[in-house]
Amino acid sequence: MTVTHSDFGTHDGRPVGLWTVTAQTALGQVAFCVTDFGATLQRVTLPDARGNPTDIALGYDTLAEYATGGSYFGAIAGRYANRIRGGHCTVAGAELHLTPNEGANHLHGGPEGFHRQIWDATPLPDGDGVALHLISPDGDMGYPGTLSLSVTYRITDTGALHVEMTGTTDRPTLCNPAQHSLWNLGGHAGAPVTDHIAHLSAGFYTPVDAGLIPTGEVASVLDTPFDFRAAKPIGRDLMAASDIGYDHNFVLGLPGADGLRDCARVLCPANGLGVVLRTTEPGVQFYTGGHMGADSPGKDGARYGPFSGFALETQKFPDSPNLAHFPQATLMPDARYHHRMTFDFFHEG
Secondary structure (H helix, E strand, O other): OOEEEEEEEOOOOEEEEEEEEEEEEEHHHHHHHHEOOEEEEEEEEOOOOOOOEEEOOOOOOHHHHHHHHOOOEEEOOOOOHHHHHHHHHOOOOEEEOOOOOEEEEEEEEOOOOHOEEOOOOEEEEOOOEEEEEEEOOOOOOHHOOEEEEEEEEOOOOOOOOEEEEEEOOOOOEEOOOOOEEOOOOOOOOOHHHOOOOOEEOOEEEEEEEOOOOOOOOOOOOOOOOOOOOOEOOOOHHHHHHEEEEEEEEEOOOOOOOOOEEEEEEEEEEEOOOEEEEEOOOOEEEEEEOOOOOOOOOHHHHEEEOOOOOEEEEEEEEOOOOHHOOOOOOOOOOOOOOHHHHHHEEEEEE
């Protein structure tokens, strides 16, 4: 396993790096690139079932594109990933007014959220990954308290990608960051993911209003387009879910003895590459890229459009600070935030 570093440009006069981790694993050679800007996964390359190296992460070639793009490709979104209605909520008795950036609502931590910050990065001692650290100051985008957050990306001997986030605060605050990669298992420049076969370990989801804010209902997926308990093509009920496809929070089951919940299994039948995701978090935002404009530029000359990728953003539920029956995301000074994701890749066929 090796870790190399290269320059990725400058942002606001500060240098930004790109770290490449490469490993020979049971799956074959697996590599990823992560940049200090946004703690963003820029590439994830691994062999498909035929042995062809396949970069499955949508992204950009340049730092300037990440700094101006609005797709959150590969970034850590936070402090609070997803939406908070009106940017308003109460935490530990304190009324918060968070910076709006989607109409009146607050999305993914605000316009200068974690996805636009330069993180401090260091390689892991065993050469199997990179750790990134960020200090979010008191008042950042309206959030109280100084939050210290670390994110680790690591490749295992089996070829899995492990993501781990930990955090502490000196005042009560909200902490609900999410890893926001968009994936296409056929290759980031490949055909839309509508033919990917997806299974979600969720019997319930949280319906939303026109602004994609949960209504507060927790509804059964039975007899709805949101039922992925039996694996099916992503495109089968895509437009029955909404006019942009899926951008909804699914409610996961209880964790196993290892603290992880079954979340999703997705397979690209065209090349036999699949992934199984497990997580500590109670929810997952399943997003199918419907907000992307047609013919949007991507890395390596790719042109992306709606449904070019899918995201599995493990999280507390959207707008949970305003919905007391949802899992809460308040972090207290005497507690430690801990969020894990395991992407176990496999070959089929």
